[in-house]
Amino acid sequence: xxxxxxxxxxxxxxxxxxxxxxxxxxxxxxxxxxxxxxxxxxxxxxxxxxxxxxxxxxxxxxxxxxxxxxxxxxxxxxxxxxxxxxxxxxxxxxxxxxxxxxxxxxxxxxxxxxxxxxxxxxxxxxxxxxxxxxxxxxxxxxxxxxxxxxxxxxxxxxxxxxxxxxxxxxxxxxxxxxxxxxxxxxxxxxxxxxxxxxxxxxxxxxxxxxxxxxxxxxxxxxxxxxxxxxxxxxxxxxxxxxxxxxxxxxxxxxxxxxxxxxxxxxxxxxxxxxxxxxxxxxxxxxxxxxxxxxxxxxxxxxxxxxxxxxxxxxxxxxxxxxxxxxxxxxxxxxxxxxxxxxxxxxxxxxxxxxxxxxxxxxxxxxxxxxxxxxxxxxxxxxxxxxxxxxxxxxxxxxxxxxxxxxxxxxxxxxxxxxxxxxxxxxxxxxxxxxxxxxxxxxxxxxxxxxxxxxxxxxxxxxxxxxxxxxxxxxxxxxxxxxxxxxxxxxxxxxxxxxxxxxxxxxxxxxxxxxxxxxxxxxxxxxxxxxxxxxxxxxxxxxxxxxxxxxxxxx
Amino acid sequence: xxxxxxxxxxxxxxxxxxxxxxxxxxxxxxxxxxxxxxxxxxxxxxxxxxxxxxxxxxxxxxxxxxxxxxxxxxxxxxxxxxxxxxxxxxxxxxxxxxxxxxxxxxxxxxxxxxxxxxxxxxxxxxxxxxxxxxxxxxxxxxxxxxxxxxxxxxxxxxxxxxxxxxxxxxxxxxxxxxxxxxxxxxxxxxxxxxxxxxxxxxxxxxxxxxxxxxxxxxxxxxxxxxxxxxxxxxxxxxxxxxx
Numbered sequence: 001x002x003x004x005x006x007x008x009x010x011x012x013x014x015x016x017x018x019x020x021x022x023x024x025x026x027x028x029x030x031x032x033x034x035x036x037x038x039x040x041x042x043x044x045x046x047x048x049x050x051x052x053x054x055x056x057x058x059x060x061x062x063x064x065x066x067x068x069x070x071x072x073x074x075x076x077x078x079x080x081x082x083x084x085x086x087x088x089x090x091x092x093x094x095x096x097x098x099x100x101x102x103x104x105x106x107x108x109x110x111x112x113x114x115x116x117x118x119x120x121x122x123x124x125x126x127x128x129x130x131x132x133x134x135x136x137x138x139x140x141x142x143x144x145x146x147x148x149x150x151x152x153x154x155x156x157x158x159x160x161x162x163x164x165x166x167x168x169x170x171x172x173x174x175x176x177x178x179x180x181x182x183x184x185x186x187x188x189x190x191x192x193x194x195x196x197x198x199x200x201x202x203x204x205x206x207x208x209x210x211x212x213x214x215x216x217x218x219x220x221x222x223x224x225x226x227x228x229x230x231x232x233x234x235x236x237x238x239x240x241x242x243x244x245x246x247x248x249x250x251x252x253x254x255x256x257x258x259x260x261x262x263x264x265x266x267x268x269x270x271x272x273x274x275x276x277x278x279x280x281x282x283x284x285x286x287x288x289x290x291x292x293x294x295x296x297x298x299x300x301x302x303x304x305x306x307x308x309x310x311x312x313x314x315x316x317x318x319x320x321x322x323x324x325x326x327x328x329x330x331x332x333x334x335x336x337x338x339x340x341x342x343x344x345x346x347x348x349x350x351x352x353x354x355x356x357x358x359x360x361x362x363x364x365x366x367x368x369x370x371x372x373x374x375x376x377x378x379x380x381x382x383x384x385x386x387x388x389x390x391x392x393x394x395x396x397x398x399x400x401x402x403x404x405x406x407x408x409x410x411x412x413x414x415x416x417x418x419x420x421x422x423x424x425x426x427x428x429x430x431x432x433x434x435x436x437x438x439x440x441x442x443x444x445x446x447x448x449x450x451x452x453x454x455x456x457x458x459x460x461x462x463x464x465x466x467x468x469x470x471x472x473x474x475x476x477x478x479x480x481x482x483x484x485x486x487x488x489x490x491x492x493x494x495x496x497x498x499x500x501x502x503x504x505x506x507x508x509x510x511x512x513x514x515x516x517x518x519x520x521x522x523x524x525x526x527x528x529x530x531x532x533x534x535x536x537x538x539x540x541x542x543x544x545x546x547x548x549x550x551x552x553x554x
Numbered sequence: 555x556x557x558x559x560x561x562x563x564x565x566x567x568x569x570x571x572x573x574x575x576x577x578x579x580x581x582x583x584x585x586x587x588x589x590x591x592x593x594x595x596x597x598x599x600x601x602x603x604x605x606x607x608x609x610x611x612x613x614x615x616x617x618x619x620x621x622x623x624x625x626x627x628x629x630x631x632x633x634x635x636x637x638x639x640x641x642x643x644x645x646x647x648x649x650x651x652x653x654x655x656x657x658x659x660x661x662x663x664x665x666x667x668x669x670x671x672x673x674x675x676x677x678x679x680x681x682x683x684x685x686x687x688x689x690x691x692x693x694x695x696x697x698x699x700x701x702x703x704x705x706x707x708x709x710x711x712x713x714x715x716x717x718x719x720x721x722x723x724x725x726x727x728x729x730x731x732x733x734x735x736x737x738x739x740x741x742x743x744x745x746x747x748x749x750x751x752x753x754x755x756x757x758x759x760x761x762x763x764x765x766x767x768x769x770x771x772x773x774x775x776x777x778x779x780x781x782x783x784x785x786x787x788x789x790x791x792x793x794x795x796x797x
Contacts, residue, residue, distance in 0.1 A: 029795070032787060127608065129614065130614050132609075135613050135614075146755070149768060149771070155793055158779060158786065178759040182760050185753060186747060190712065190742055190746040193750060195751065198753060198755060215716075218716070222716075225720065226742075226746070264604050265604060297609040297610065297611075297614070386589075416692065417636070420638075537602070542598040549600075
């Protein structure tokens with residue numbers, strides 16, 4: 001609870017002295033060429049040493065981050081010959097794998113579309129709701145103001161994604177958006193509104209209109225807990241601390257027919273057979289790509305990617321990761337945590353050690369992140385007491401621009417996060433540096449959330465929604481499009497699942513045949529048997545402990 | 555690339571080697587680097603958590619804990635992912651709070667405190683001891699919110715407990731055995747659904763979309779995205795940006 005040491009207090013004076021002058025300054029909008037140059041030079045996506053070509057599977061030869069290649073070029077956690085598939089523990093219509101916003105939306109819309117709540121199982125690694133969804137602070141996009149339209153939202157999203165998005169998915173995203181807001185409002189989500197009920201909508205990086213709907217800076221938490229409460233009300237069976245470690249397939253048709261779950265506390269496996277399996281396992285932040293800290297929750301280890309790849313799913317844009325421009329760089333206790341983009345939406349400046357702004361703060365995220373990395377690499381950053389490099393985010397400006405009390409009212413989570421470390425953001429700037437935030441790419445789906453093979457055909461019985469998928473955001477996601485992604489495509493997955501359930505008269509057979517085929521390929525490549533996936537949890541135990549570690553109880 | 559390019563893994567090893575403090579986790583003594591959160595310090599000490607950890611950023615409420623500081627009788631509460639280690643602190647975690655959630659159909663409810671109390675009758679047992687408020691890691695006025703519900707002012711109560719992260723610490727401390735997280739969730743939903751004014755402009759836009767007002771324009775954009783990205787790039791760069 002110490003706050004800033006004297007050497008940083010000295011540097012803060014520079015930020016304070018230049019504040020008035022900076023407020024007059026208008027930062028130039030970068031051209032596409034200038035953006036490209038900045039990103040290519042400084043963004044981790046373009047570093048040669050962070051990625052390599054995949055040696056196995058449907059996307060063999062494609063370039064992905066090293067940490068992803070490590071997981072895909074890995075042996076299964078289980079031995080398929082040791083798994084007894086004759087006893088099915090849960091025999092249901094719909095299996096939802098994951099416990100975040102996409103899982104909740106999919107479950108609810110499956111129920112609305114006439115799947116019996118008793119015929120759904122949700123299997124999740126941590127608790128239902130322990131997900132990146134609850135950490136999303138800034139807001140959710142939807143083009144619902146008179147000066148806005150789904151078409152403008154399309155253009156913003158497509159441009160922000162470097163024109164690499166899958167157009168049909170973007171269209172679904174922007175078209176469903178206002179409907180999703182209305183649905184959430186009807187469920188009881190407390191959006192920030194004026195006294196007349198008009199949504200208070202903020203600016204976000206890369207968005208050309210103010211269309212970020214927020215619930216203070218707990219937007220994701222509020223949306224998650226309301227959807228979760230509703231799932232609880234329906235009495236759906238939720239298996240917590242039981243992540244899926246493998247999908248099951250029908251050996252004759254190849255369709256997905258359930259999953260193998262693993263009880264993290266007892267070590268036993270459980271078998272779920274289902275007519276439809278919905279993957280909503282989220283992203284990969286806890287793999288710490290390129291060595292970066294992350295904003296992600298503890299369980300974000302890309303399990304869904306691993307499982308889907310083994311059944312033949314096409315992965316796309318896995319060469320791109322989103323580094324949120326403004327992670328906490330100091331104090332060490334909260335390094336990597338998010339400083340919401342809403343801060344910049346409300347007018348906070350990014351400032352280097354000389355007290356100068358160096359980028360228009362509301363450029364798309366990869367552009368702003370690249371600019372911060374540049375400032376540090378070229379010696380205009382602030383060196384923190386723990387030896388990291390950072391730039392200032394001038395947060396007190398928010399109250400100066402929008403009136404006193406704005407921070408406490410609209411950014412209570414931010415205020416609290418720093419206050420706990422002895423820093424008062426209504427009076428003091430904070431130190432920031434990019435942090436690994438979002439998996440831009442993932443499993444390719446169509447607008448109905450069917451998982452696709454590289455040839456565009458469906459992998460029957462398998463749907464996917466949310467961060468685990470790719471295509472919606474191209475190579476870079478805009479702020480406020482992830483809460484929208486999970487609700488729009490979660491909903492679509494629930495509806496599609498209900499349709500499949502209605503059409504499928506009998507339950508499929510279950511097997512691990514696809515895993516055996518994958519293993520044969522691993523064998524041929526000589527992948528060491530010690531390399532296994534999914535990873536399930538990161539390991540932060542101290543080196544001094546692991547050096548003396550003996551495993552006796554297993 | 556440049557030498558100041560940071561390779562910074564979250565591992566506490568990055569900051570080891572400076573100052574250490576002693577903590578006691580459920581009675582066992584560990585030397586851990588100063589400046590870390592309780593969660594990171596325990597991981598440094600060799601723990602790999604399954605329970606008692608979630609978002610690691612103060613939003614999910616999974617890592618509730620209680621602790622005492624040396625020479626102080628006061629039982630303090632907090633989140634392991636947000637609380638920095640202090641020399642001599644003794645710690646226990648509460649990864650789970652036993653609590654039934656009453657099931658209800660939100661569509662059949664009314665914004666009526668009487669209905670709320672029917673589902674959570676223990677609310678009337680509040681003895682105004684304020685233990686809940688003292689336990690809240692979010693600094694919410696929990697007891698005042700309970701009293702506000704008893705007075706029938708659900709709108710005010712919903713506002714007061716908006717920042718609740720459902721960690722359950724208030725419920726563990728409450729002599730009236732109130733299930734605060736579920737109670738507050740219901741109150742907020744009743745406010746959001748029934749009391750907050752509706753966003754008419756959202757409803758209007760939904761109607762326009764259903765009528766197909768934007769279909770043609772979107773068809774064109776999808777077509778351009780597939781056949782003429784350069785034209786789309788031009789539109790993107792020339793689009794007007796709202797100040």
